[in-house]
Amino acid sequence: MKKHTVILQPSGRRGQVDEGTSLRAAARELGVEIESICAENATCGKCLILVEEGRFEKYNIHSRRENLSPVGAEEQAYFARRPKLLKDKGWEVGQVRLSCQARVLGDVLINVPEESRGNKQIIRKSARERAIEVKPAIRKYYVALTPPNLERPIADWERLARELETTIALVRRGEENLPRWFDLTVDYQCLRTLSSTLREAKWNVTVSVWRDREVIAVQPGYVEDSYGAAVDIGSTTVALYLCNLRTGELLAAESEMNPQIVYGEDVMSRIQYTIGHKDGLEKLHKAILATLNKLLKLAAKTAQIKPDEILEVVLVGNTTMHHLLLNLHPKDLGLAPFVPAIHSSVDIKARELGLQINPSGNVHVLPTIASFVGADTSGMLLAEEPHMQDENWLLIDVGTNAELVLGNRQRLVCTSTPTGPALEGAHVEYGMRAAPGAIERVQIDEKTLEPRYKIVGEEEWNTGKAKGICGSAVIDAVAELFRVGIIDSRGRFTSGQKSDRVREGENGWEYVIARAEETSIGRDIPITQKDVRQIQLAKAALFTAARTLLNQTGLQSPDKIILAGGFGSYIDKEKAMLIGLIPDCELERVYAVGNAAGDGARIALLNVEKRDEIDSVTRGVERLELPADPEFQNQFMLAMNFPHMSEPFEHIAHLIPNRQADPMAKKFMK
């Protein structure tokens, strides 16, 4: 058989193909995927490409539109229906072709425009930039059915299913992981409207297939896009991302306070509420559902789509949020041995849960890993992929509770520890959330002992009126107090400081950051001895958890530290290390990655294979229960010191004033 050269831009892929091969098939042979949704029927136009004409000396070919088969009637008809497209782009038919129709008769150089390229990717920033291949659970196929007649009055579903088989086979020819046709089923609610939709649509419909196995929607005519939402249910904030499932594009991001907060600030108090009130679970479940439905509606409005067009939702959240979402009673999470109802990921119909998207749509909840290592941690793992690394990474998601995962492709160990609310600015004398008026940064001059501070919402330092201190500033303040020597390595205020900011207040020693006249509350805002103790307890808990994981895997320190969650983004890495909140490590190797859990939800939404991956990864994560570790108390005592009673903390050692060995250390060391 005669062969011709085909060159594909911008990828630069090239090779020889048999005469008569369709361009789309030729591209696949050469490793370039071109989209299609209509089973190569010249209907969808998703496979459109451009012929570059001229002599290309570099490749020694003469590319001409005549080297492709002539434009046939169906292809002509397709372009005739789109005069605006041709005019806007300045294309003429012949130059622009449908690659499913055009056959190779001679050498050609082809340009595959962005929108025609298959296997779309989205780029996300993380500890490293990485591309997510868009492989959604839902794929759409356009089919034009032969209407039934007396000779062939086969049932509507079987008529559709048989045609779908052919279409899917053509559209996905050559792909790996081809679907198992014989298992194709139809969702019951979708079946209920199938017959009328087919007839209203005059037998031309677009079918949405979930995971290659279940038809979940049938829409009249040709429809290109499907939509899905990724949701991170935090104890405080619920964030929802609405995406185009074909392109991966983010169409809307909406967030709202978690309404359950009125039933309890933290997860434990919400669990208590469900135990103490007969209708407690129902109230908390309905509250989060209402918020999710509100966010879905808002996002759909922003994206100018109908909520019914949303065909899937992927959710993450800590174990308690996971249980309350799924209407599973969390009482056993509140009592030792703190057992969740389920670890495995859950797939249920939106209608069964009451989520107001397409009733046949699927709700996928990522797996939980351990008692307090929830689906949010699964999302973080999916976003950061420690299981793909050779290096040992330590991932920390800090909140009232901290979840930690350490390891690499060989082994992952996780644990969790309560850190108390101090790190988030709560239970600190003048603590508050990172809202306008909150001091978010603090520096102290080591000579004058005078502070500088920055307030949320202000551009400049030392401007604005302070209302309180948020978590990041509390850490800053404690680190600075230690660095300038106002408090010692045991966290005690040292005597004889030459500054009136250091004083004995009502509740013991304190350091005034903002004087009354600089505040909007008309009172001095200090950091107190008690506040320092709170931070010590929190950081000792977190560090001990990290140390236990490190010891478990035989490591002195991790190769990289990844701080997930809002908290990680706000804190000053150097100061966090100075107080020993995180283990010693090169500072450039400490990353704050923001809402990794939410990112993980988006990844699982856009790439269905990632769901299977995280199911498998989480099943293999070892769970370490801290109270079960006999060394825990000793390690905790050692970690109470700034930065630590027995560890060198080389990377911030130069900042530590008058460093000397603490004689108490021996008592707690093996």
Added chain:
Amino acid sequence: MKKHTVILQPSGRRGQVDEGTSLRAAARELGVEIESICAENATCGKCLILVEEGRFEKYNIHSRRENLSPVGAEEQAYFARRPKLLKDKGWEVGQVRLSCQARVLGDVLINVPEESRGNKQIIRKSARERAIEVKPAIRKYYVALTPPNLERPIADWERLARELETTIALVRRGEENLPRWFDLTVDYQCLRTLSSTLREAKWNVTVSVWRDREVIAVQPGYVEDSYGAAVDIGSTTVALYLCNLRTGELLAAESEMNPQIVYGEDVMSRIQYTIGHKDGLEKLHKAILATLNKLLKLAAKTAQIKPDEILEVVLVGNTTMHHLLLNLHPKDLGLAPFVPAIHSSVDIKARELGLQINPSGNVHVLPTIASFVGADTSGMLLAEEPHMQDENWLLIDVGTNAELVLGNRQRLVCTSTPTGPALEGAHVEYGMRAAPGAIERVQIDEKTLEPRYKIVGEEEWNTGKAKGICGSAVIDAVAELFRVGIIDSRGRFTSGQKSDRVREGENGWEYVIARAEETSIGRDIPITQKDVRQIQLAKAALFTAARTLLNQTGLQSPDKIILAGGFGSYIDKEKAMLIGLIPDCELERVYAVGNAAGDGARIALLNVEKRDEIDSVTRGVERLELPADPEFQNQFMLAMNFPHMSEPFEHIAHLIPNRQADPMAKKFMK
């Protein structure tokens, strides 16, 4: 390794097994399945057997209880909890053993009582007697879980799933079609109560697994039995059979009129109702659901179980009943080309349909085959198994519509034809249902032309007061009128009859079966010329359908005719053949099998493999659409004659008076 002889009664199976083999394992090696549900933990007692002691010369062994391992503590404990069992049966421990515990140390002869035998069977009567192996979709497993503690706080579902794996593997060791463990899932509503059930039950629960893949119920403690219902939704009558899914036993049979009858007598008028009334479908759907729920409740009461213990329902019905049950709009069944929404069998959760059994239970609806060949025909095929035969069987389900299937293991062809209501006694001048007062049998003396008749509810002939004529008597009467020469082969009343019972009435000629004084209505009850014409039309339609199927498969006549449905049981086979209602065939090879559709539903309920079988069989059935057959009109005209214008009808030829070739026949024959 040392070997010993094990003999199993009553099967007589025997062989040598390795010393130390458990009796249950030994039995399986020798081809005898012994029940178990507790993973061989000496808990369930389902594997109990008896040791027969003594010398058995025939086998040359000396069977002694000492030839089994001693009764251990757990087995002892099991029997200690059941003093009544031992007392009632007169058994002593040692003689009676748990076969999962007793190990072979010497020769033994064992008696396996009925209740311990696995692979239970139920016997049903049909065209031939056959045994149905009980292999339900739902299997129960008892598991005793280790409660969680701080060292191993794994989630409840995973704790259960892992233990279940072990249990199922032990219980079903050696069986074919072993489940795919890794696919085990849990129904969402079942998951919701899992944690509390496990704790209330102190971690000892019985788990019901559907189709080896989904956990659908978790009950506290040890529970042996599951229940399921098989339902035949007829246009007129709904029949429900409640069965024990372990033993196959029928526990209750309940029936009720189909409440949809108030919206239309036949399927077409009900379809019209859904087209003409906006809420028509909803009304008809809710009506049948209400009746099903009533029957389920009644049956549960009869069987003294809770409706919640019913874990599965299998349903059959004609295509319209199928659609109305599933809330699928039947409007396209009412208009050419008469297309159903779906052929494939349907599985949906009871809660989704609104059936009041266990909400996690499954509803299985058998497949439909063609426009008017519904799930009831699938049930009939499952009950009669023409697809297992070498002979060609013709199956006919007669009602207002008749469904016919012809063929054997090589090929099955089906069709349907409207027969009109005449065969059921409707639209006949004095026609009525087969209720008290209805004449059900008629004979006419060929000399005197005097009739004898039998009335429903009367023991003796010619006693009681007649109210009308039911379908079987209309056929009898027409056949007798033909046999004695009152009507000719074209169905016309012949002139010059010497009986005042043959007379010209208001609407033409008629024959009086019961005189006014013999009736409860005070009027003569005749068969009229018009009635004869009705029967001619009905029988011509049915015969033509059968002839078309026979021609399609190149057969002159079937090897066996099977009449399903109530109608088939009431008619006189010889008379039906005499008027040419059914094709010519040896009379002894015509069988009436009663409610074969309902039997099929029961078979599918009790043996899950039969569901896959019928799915596959129905997919292969060829559908013949009669109006599409050009020969149809000619065949129909030929079939209007008694018994037929051109076919010899050898098996009843001796009954036909003055038989001679009808010159008209040539006109219609090829």
